[in-house]
Amino acid sequence: MTVFNKKSKIQDHISNKKGDNFTIGFVPTMGALHDGHLSLVNKALEENDICVVSIFVNPTQFDNPEDLKKYPRTLEKDVLLLKTVSPNILVYAPAVEDIYEQKAVAEHFTFDGLEHEMEGKFRDGHFNGVGTIVKRLFEIVKPNKAYFGEKDFQQLAIIKKLVEKHNIPVIVEGCTIYREKSGLAYSSRNERLKPDYKAAAPFIFKILNTAKEQFGTKSAKEVTEWVEKQFNNHDLLKLEYFVIADSKTLKPVKRKSKSKTYRAFIAVYADDIRLIDNIALN
Numbered sequence: 001m002t003v004f005n006k007k008s009k010i011q012d013h014i015s016n017k018k019g020d021n022f023t024i025g026f027v028p029t030m031g032a033l034h035d036g037h038l039s040l041v042n043k044a045l046e047e048n049d050i051c052v053v054s055i056f057v058n059p060t061q062f063d064n065p066e067d068l069k070k071y072p073r074t075l076e077k078d079v080l081l082l083k084t085v086s087p088n089i090l091v092y093a094p095a096v097e098d099i100y101e102q103k104a105v106a107e108h109f110t111f112d113g114l115e116h117e118m119e120g121k122f123r124d125g126h127f128n129g130v131g132t133i134v135k136r137l138f139e140i141v142k143p144n145k146a147y148f149g150e151k152d153f154q155q156l157a158i159i160k161k162l163v164e165k166h167n168i169p170v171i172v173e174g175c176t177i178y179r180e181k182s183g184l185a186y187s188s189r190n191e192r193l194k195p196d197y198k199a200a201a202p203f204i205f206k207i208l209n210t211a212k213e214q215f216g217t218k219s220a221k222e223v224t225e226w227v228e229k230q231f232n233n234h235d236l237l238k239l240e241y242f243v244i245a246d247s248k249t250l251k252p253v254k255r256k257s258k259s260k261t262y263r264a265f266i267a268v269y270a271d272d273i274r275l276i277d278n279i280a281l282n
């Protein structure tokens with residue numbers, strides 16, 4: 001397994017391989033790898049000759065400097081973990097200057113309104129940062145397929161839109177949410193949860209499941225009010241938003257239609273750690 005820090009070096013390596021008709025599966029990450037990431041890596045290895053994993057904490061997608069500072073950086077541990085998975089993995093772990101050269105600033109994108117819903121309302125500029133880094137990484141790695149978890153369902157929809165709008169020749173695959181035994185969705189942020197918050201956090205998935213059951217017979221408004229009440233009564237978890245939205249447009253549902261699919265999206269603070277999750281409702 002090789003680790004590259006410079007885009008010129010990984011580009012040279014990849015262009016030699018591509019000459020041999022190799023297919024490349026790509027898993028972009030910000031490191032602090034966990035089983036959820038490994039499930040994406042394994043899928044990429046099943047479907048391609050090699051898997052490129054990028055490890056880069058992208059500064060332009062953080063609206064909160066404290067969050068960027070505290071984001072776990074565990075490169076050595078991540079590389080050791082990937083070594084146990086397969087020799088057919090290349091790691092690209094650049095410094096900020098290799099991606100942004102002079103100054104780390106995001107480009108401006110429009111994603112047909114997807115960027116204004118949910119996370120877009122609470123994390124200013126976040127999706128411009130995501131669009132910037134993912135587009136640059138796609139240009140460097142030139143993957144045949146790229147793999148993203150559905151935990152960040154809105155991010156996945158936005159990356160599909162990015163690829164469509166910019167005619168980027170890559171297949172974007174969404175992968176089902178990988179959960180801990182407790183039901184808590186895997187996230188690099190889970191590492192930072194203090195024990196009592198870690199014990200409380202599976203409540204989020206429990207609520208999503210009950211919301212799904214209720215959505216069969218109740219309106220989106222009724223379900224939303226019920227969820228908000230559950231969190232009002234909770235000592236440790238603070239609800240930031242719960243939204244039932246159309247899975248395609250991500251617009252909040254006003255009136256249910258049988259021909260559409262819906263998802264419930266949630267963001268919760270456990271102490272100062274922000275957790276997101278979602279569930280398909282029909």
Ligand code: PAF
Pocket residue numbers: 028029030056058061130133134152155
């Ligand atoms: O989901 C993530 O970890 C990041 O947003 C991504 C896609 C690696 C871009 O920095």
